[in-house]
Amino acid sequence: MFGLRPAFPGGIRLPVLERRDDAAVVRQLPFAPRLFLPLRQHPGAAAVAVVRAGEEVLRGQLLARADDETAVPLHAPATGRIVGISEQPDRGLTTVSVIELAPLPGDTQEDPGRPVRDPTAAGPEALLAAIGDSGLVGLGGEAGPTALRLARARARGVRVLVVNGIEGEPGFTRIPALLARHGDDVLTGLRCLLRVLEADQAVLAVEEADGAAAGALLARARQDTRPALQILPPRYPQGAAELLLRRLARSGSDGGRALAADPAVVFSLATVAEVGRLLSGGLTLTDQLITLAGDGLGDPGNYRVPLGTPVRFALEQAGVLADLDRVLAGGPMRGQALADLDRPIVKGATGFVAVAADGSARVPEPMACIRCGECVAACPLNLHPAELGLLARREEVQAMVEDYQLERCFECGCCAYVCPSHIPLVQIFRAAKDQWRRAQAAAVAQERT
Ligand code: SF4
Numbered sequence: 518m519f520g521l522r523p524a525f526p527g528g529i530r531l532p533v534l535e536r537r538d539d540a541a542v543v544r545q546l547p548f549a550p551r552l553f554l555p556l557r558q559h560p561g562a563a564a565v566a567v568v569r570a571g572e573e574v575l576r577g578q579l580l581a582r583a584d585d586e587t588a589v590p591l592h593a594p595a596t597g598r599i600v601g602i603s604e605q606p607d608r609g610l611t612t613v614s615v616i617e618l619a620p621l622p623g624d625t626q627e628d629p630g631r632p633v634r635d636p637t638a639a640g641p642e643a644l645l646a647a648i649g650d651s652g653l654v655g656l657g658g659e660a661g662p663t664a665l666r667l668a669r670a671r672a673r674g675v676r677v678l679v680v681n682g683i684e685g686e687p688g689f690t691r692i693p694a695l696l697a698r699h700g701d702d703v704l705t706g707l708r709c710l711l712r713v714l715e716a717d718q719a720v721l722a723v724e725e726a727d728g729a730a731a732g733a734l735l736a737r738a739r740q741d742t743r744p745a746l747q748i749l750p751p752r753y754p755q756g757a758a759e760l761l762l763r764r765l766a767r768s769g770s771d772g773g774r775a776l777a778a779d780p781a782v783v784f785s786l787a788t789v790a791e792v793g794r795l796l797s798g799g800l801t802l803t804d805q806l807i808t809l810a811g812d813g814l815g816d817p818g819n820y821r822v823p824l825g826t827p828v829r830f831a832l833e834q835a836g837v838l839a840d841l842d843r844v845l846a847g848g849p850m851r852g853q854a855l856a857d858l859d860r861p862i863v864k865g866a867t868g869f870v871a872v873a874a875d876g877s878a879r880v881p882e883p884m885a886c887i888r889c890g891e892c893v894a895a896c897p898l899n900l901h902p903a904e905l906g907l908l909a910r911r912e913e914v915q916a917m918v919e920d921y922q923l924e925r926c927f928e929c930g931c932c933a934y935v936c937p938s939h940i941p942l943v944q945i946f947r948a949a950k951d952q953w954r955r956a957q958a959a960a961v962a963q964e965r966t
């Protein structure tokens with residue numbers, strides 16, 4: 518523990534939500550009748566399909582290979598039959614090829630894997646290749662290829678591994694589940710990542726609610742790879758990697774001093790646990806841990822869900838109410854309302870929030886900006902959300918980008934949360950960024966013609 522000197526401006530203290538008794542429980546979601554697997558599930562190159570319609574595949578089998586370092590291979594989440602491969606809309610900007618897979622009814626769906634006794638016995642290069650082959654992406658909200666991030670961290674001589682055990686969204690409960698149910702995977706993953714990075718220092722950061730569970734887990738860690746534990750008072754959005762590094766570096770603790778002196782890289786606790794789980798079992802990424810939350814669910818909690826499961830099916834398994842106001846992909850602060858519940862759950866998803874139509878979380882009508890400055894005080898990046906909002910109303914997107922650093926905004930939602938006029942600032946900024954990227958892409962295309 519350390520002093521409370523703030524290391525970044527703004528941020529907010531969210532109301533502390535009482536944790537459900539089953540916060541550390543993980544339930545397995547059954548297979549949906551159809552799974553839908555986009556060949557590109559993150560910003561980066563698409564994978565290349567190696568299967569055809571009508572082919573039968575085994576769970577864990579390669580469906581699409583990665584021909585580019587920014588792509589990740591895709592594996593079958595279930596034993597079944599490839600129904601087809603079709604082009605479908607991808608975030609409204611472009612299209613993407615999607616493999617449709619029908620799980621085989623009655624199959625045990627066991628993934629035999631390739632048992633590996635101790636993955637850390639392998640050398641750094643072999644471990645890095647195994648992580649790449651597993652199809653793993655960041656599971657803490659940023660879904661970039663894990664192998665690529667590791668390779669880049671190695672290339673810049675990173676010495677300190679920071680494990681981010683801070684829940685990214687209020688109401689999500691993946692951290693207690695990972696600490697309680699995947700402790701061995703976390704410790705194995707930690708050793709694997711330290712070996713790949715050839716680093717000798719690690720820090721595990723958690724908030725107070727998870728401090729005791731993290732302490733109990735680290736007591737079981739091997740002395741030579743035991744991370745320093747940093748327990749932070751709650752403050753949103755300190756789980757963002759850049760802010761977390763700043764906060765830890767200024768902590769005055771042992772781990773903080775290491776961070777101030779040596780280059781560091783941040784991996785989420787979920788990613789570290791998955792490295793351990795996949796490499797010790799010789800497995801590929803075919804399912805992942807998410808939280809299904811919100812007052813629109815009768816049975817919210819943590820679920821292990823096969824990739825490609827339609828959101829609607831997952832919510833039905835969690836007892837969704839008939840009358841929903843909206844469903845957010847992600848949590849209440851950073852989540853985006855889903856227009857189509859038949860979209861599949863893809864790699865890197867952290868959870869979904871179902872908001873009941875008659876619940877208390879309905880969105881109030883926005884009013885005019887009263888120039889109170891609350892949003893400016895809340896922004897952890899020192900941006901000027903009020904001015905950005907006014908420019909957006911005047912459709913001056915270029916000024917938003919060039920004069921007010923729109924693209925630095927990581928859509929944490931602090932400004933919108935504190936705004937007394939209920940102006941949906943994050944949605945406004947998201948739309949402006951989309952508009953800007955489309956304009957840039959059109960300009961590049963025109964230059965080429
Ligand atoms: S959403 Fe963007 S502008 Fe608003 S507080 Fe977060 S970083 Fe700042």
Ligand code: SF4
Nearest residue numbers: 886887889890892936
């Ligand atoms: S918090 Fe809302 S009302 Fe206040 S300055 Fe910002 S945008 Fe305007």
